[in-house]
Amino acid sequence: MGLTTDEVHQRVAAGLKNEPLPPLTRSVKQIFRDNLLTLFNLINVVLAGLVLLTGSYKNILFLFVVIMNTAIGIFQEIRAKRQVDKLSLLSAAKIHICRDGQVDDYAQDAVVQDDLIMVTRGDQLPVDGVVRTTEGLEVDESQITGEADPVIKGPGDAMISGSVIIGGHGVVQATEVGHGSFIKQMAKAAKQKHRTPSQLLTIINRIIKILTITIIPLGAGLFISTLLRGESQNRAILGTVAAMVGMIPEGLVLLTSVALAAGAFTLGRHQVLVRELPAIEALARVDTLCLDKTGTITSGQLKFDRLEPWGQVPAQVAETRLAELVTAIDDDNETAQAIKEAFGTPTVQAEAVLPFSSARKWSGAQFNGQSYVMGAPEFIYETVPVDLQTHIQTLAKQGYRVLLFAHVKALTTPKPSEPQAVGLILITDELRPRAKETFGFFANQDVALKVISGDNPVTVASIAKRAGIAGADQLIDMSQVGTTPDFDQLVADYNVFGRVTPQQKESLIKAYQAAGHTVAMTGDGVNDLLALKQADCSIAMATGSEATKSLADFVLIDSNFDAMVQVLNEGRRVINNIERVAALYLIKTMYSAALTLIFIFMSHSYPFEPIQLTPISTLMVGIPTFFLALAPDYTRITGRFMKQVMEIAVPSAICVVGYILTIMLLGSKFQLNFATTSTLSVLMTGIISLNALLIAARPLNRFKIGLVVLIASLFLLVFLFGGYVFSLVSLWNWSLAWIYLPLVISAYPVFVLLQNGLGKRVLSKIRWR
Known part of the structure; x- marks a missing residue:
């Protein structure tokens, strides 16, 4: 009968109601919090505050890039969350509950105390309970006890939430729900395993940890050394902020998370x-x-082909006994359903039932004073008779799934006693x-x-x-x-x-x-x-x-x-693209850290202002990585993340540092002011970054070539029309052209020499995890 509707309402009002499973995704509030409240965001806000003290308001433009990156990350994750949540509802388990004499499907959080729950093979119990009736109920409690051996449950036996029904069926009355149930403490362990975290995120977080330790002391050192050289406080602040902003790979962790979230969204569209x-x-x-x-x-749609009699039992009698056996066992697996469809369900009174078990691989029942079993021959006989085994092998080679139907003396486990073959059940699976x-x-x-x-x-x-x-x-x-x-x-x-x-x-x-x-x-x-x-x-x-x-x-x-084809491709696309674009983020981090360390001990000011890094961060990193991260790339994962990244990042950073030091020397020789040397530094850093972008984008296609050409054109427009905004001097100066043109022309061959020669020799001696 089960509870009445009024009794259910009373228990809900008393708080005796179950709770839903923990969600698969973070809440919108958590997504906002985790994307906004990060250490690097805090550092960026503090740096922006310091820039405000100088009155050079345009130099806080770097904060706009950070805000846009964070906003994109939040948008993508919320979009993926909605897709995952929608699919979670489609795949959510339904609980079969008897109320008012009717069995209906309910969500897990609809269960109340004293509900009668119908359980069968494959179900997982959402609450603690006690068995009321059973037909050979076998339970796997390994998620709770650690023991994988099935436990047979009888009327009055306790059932712990999280248990899996691996055989038989029965009725369980809920005794503890919600906070009171065992699964409240064990929900995550019982419902979802915890795997090793993403290798990519582990490596990237390791980089972040190292940066966190070094970025603040390096920034403090540069600030103090700049003041000690007699530079103004404003110059010291702007130089230090530029150095620290350059060292922060603000989009790297974000891009990885966004790429994975976008992958989940794409897969959701493929069900x-x-x-x-x-x-x-x-x-x-x-x-x-x-x-x-x-x-x-196979499709999983099994079809009963025929029953081949074996021994002295007539075919019609064998078929009748098989139909009675399947009806008595009352299993709901595919094999049982196929046989029921072929023979129907005759009336039979079972005296004992042993439903199918994955470990035992056979099922059986006693009725009319006789015991019968069906299942895998090797698990019913101690030794399968040679003639029977030979015939089974012949049928198996024809693609049949062959089950033994046998009369036994008793339903003993793990094997029945004294089996005698009655027939062979032939099942086809397309x-x-x-x-x-x-x-x-x-x-x-x-x-x-x-x-x-x-x-x-x-x-x-x-x-x-x-x-x-x-x-x-x-x-x-x-x-x-x-x-x-x-x-x-x-x-x-x-x-x-x-x-x-x-x-x-x-x-x-x-x-x-x-x-x-x-x-x-x-x-x-x-x-x-x-x-x-x-x-x-x-x-x-x-x-x-x-x-x-x-x-x-x-x-x-x-x-x-x-659909697994799409899953594999989507995974490879995400990982390959992250490996490709990570180098572009780390180039800026590496040369910024190196320059900061060098300029602590130099008499020159740090070569950039914060505003001057914006074109490089946006055009050479932000925009192209967004498009490259979405490009198709389904090649096999190589497991060379760090080595592949460093093969691009190390030579590029060395080039940038080398050219900036060269510009500092030329500036001293030709008496160039800070605005001029910083403009040349931005120019050469952009040229080197563009070369790195070309390498990272390989193999090139029309889209990627167009992307690189667009980025190069926008970078050129910055110098032509954005000089005032980005604190850059005009390059339309022939006396200045004699300095920067040779540098620009030499950039590509020097970069290639380092990337293919020195860089690979150095990297080959380093073992990257």
Whole structure:
């Protein structure tokens, strides 16, 4: 019967109501707070305040760039949040609750104390409760206890929130909801695993940490040394602010976060729910993809083909007993549904039931004084008879999924006693329409495909071969490897693994990781939970179990595995583009830090004012990186982030520092004032940055060439028409042209010499993580 509507209202009013799961995304308030309240934003605001003291108001223009970067970051993250939240609603688990005598679907936060919850295989219990009725209820409490062995539950037994139903079905009465439930403390651990943070963000945050330690003392040192040289306070402030602004890579962390958020938004449009942004990066680095057969290679729509009698039982009698067995067990998995569709559901009174379990791999029931089972032959017999095994192998090679239907003396575990074959159940499973194209794409992208399934290895290999998966002939039956197999050797020798238990799936993933591979795992059932948790990246189908969807990194909303092509491409695009543009941010940071250190001990003022860095920050870094970060680039991830960045950044920074020191020497020789030397410094820094942009944009295409030409034209316009705004002197001076033209002409060959020669020799001796 369950609670009445009035009783539900009373419990809601008393606060005895469950709570929703923690959201996958940050709130809008948190997004604003985390983007605005950063250390670098604080430093920029303080620096802007110091510039205001000088009265040179145009020199706070750098703050406008910071504000625009932050605004773009907030906009992109909120846009991605809305997309993820929308998809989260589509994939949210529904709870089956009996109220007023009717069973309906409810959201998790609709559960109240004393509700009667209908649970079945694949469900995850959202509250603490007690079992009221059960049909072979088996529970995985490993997320709470750490033990993966299934626990059989009977009437009156306690159930802990976060438990996963792996066999049978039953009714559980909610006893503790909301704050009182165990899952309140364990929600994140039970519902969502915590992976290693983004490698990109880890490296970038390491750079930020180093800068945080150095930027303030360097700025203080430059300010004091400028005053000690007799320069005015205003000159000391403007020089120090320019140096510190130059050292801050204000858009680098932002661009990485925005790129990942934009990736999540793009994938959302392809019906892919991204549960963790770093997972986009993790999948981009994957080189081994482990596939579960059902729902990934095949459509998951099983069809009963026929029952082949075995032994002395007539075919019609065997079919009747099979129909009665399936009705008595009352499982709701795909195999049971296919048989029910073929034979219907005759009336039968079950005396004992043992529903299907992923670990046991068979199910059974006792009725009319007789016990019958169906499932994997290897898990029913101690040793499958030779003639029966031979026939099963023949059928499996034809692509059938073969299950044994047998009469047994008793429903003992882990194997029934004295099985006698009654017949062989033949199930067909069709390939997904575009399976060959999808797997061919992954193979071309150097992603090794492995098939790990609970089905007969011969059947699995046959289907894998039809799908065009390489190495399908290298198969093994995991039910025959013993209790302590050498998993490292197994993953080295085989590509198709059949009759795999959930624990073996997890061990196979561990073995691939131990061999240095980055592993992704696909799955849709509770038998995949352990492997999905262990994998570097996990993918679940929306049609799979709620427990599986709740911990996967990606949920394919329309259960279309072909969407993984877009996921892999999007991940590679994000990572490759961030690697490409990070160098442009770090060039400014590196030469600013080097110049600050040098000019602490020089008699000259720091060569820039804050306003003069704005064209460089905007035109040479901000605008082009925005476009380059969105460019298509689906090449394999190399794992050379720091080395690739430094191959561009180090030679560029050395060039900038070298040319600025040269300009300082020429300024002393030709008695050039600060306005002139700072203008020449901006010019040469822009020219070097433009060369670095050309390198970072490779391989060039018409769009990228057009972008570089546009940036160069805008930079030229700054000198032609923006001299007053950016404190630049006119370059239309022939006496000055004799100085800067040779410098401009020499910039490209000097840059190339450093980039291809000295830079690579130095970098080859350094090990970058």
